[in-house]
Amino acid sequence: MARSACSADGSKRMLRIQVDEQPETTILRIEGKLAGDWVDELRRVWMTVRTESPKKQAVLELSCVMSVDKPGRKLLSQMHSRGTQLSGAGLIVRSLIEEITGSH
Numbered sequence: 599m600a601r602s603a604c605s606a607d608g609s610k611r612m613l614r615i616q617v618d619e620q621p622e623t624t625i626l627r628i629e630g631k632l633a634g635d636w637v638d639e640l641r642r643v644w645m646t647v648r649t650e651s652p653k654k655q656a657v658l659e660l661s662c663v664m665s666v667d668k669p670g671r672k673l674l675s676q677m678h679s680r681g682t683q684l685s686g687a688g689l690i691v692r693s694l695i696e697e698i699t700g701s702h
Contacts (some may be wrong), residue, residue: 604629604662606625612636625654629662632670641673644682660686666694674698 606640618625624647628640647656658677663686666674675698678684683694695701 614640615640617643617647624651625657625659627659627662631665632663633665633667637669637673639696644677647702651691656682658682658684659693660683663691671698
């Protein structure tokens with residue numbers, strides 16, 4: 599049986615951001631709802647990562663995202679246009695990534 603990497607208490611939090619520093623990449627794993635004030639929080643964390651590790655590839659892992667509002671979609675688009683790789687599994691997340699990146 600496959601197990602989800604998403605935490606069981608995801609519904610209790612609006613958004614969880616985990617930063618995983620690797621030698622060549624920095625992975626931002628987000629979980630929950632990317633909406634409202636949480637969009638600004640993700641922007642702040644992302645900008646900090648870009649400033650502190652400008653030569654590393656930034657990867658945004660979206661598999662545990664439950665929903666994204668319009669400002670959240672705009673931020674994801676901005677992140678992608680500035681070189682951040684969007685990653686994730688699941689029908690909704692894959693559809694969102696394809697919409698933003700233009701890939702199929």
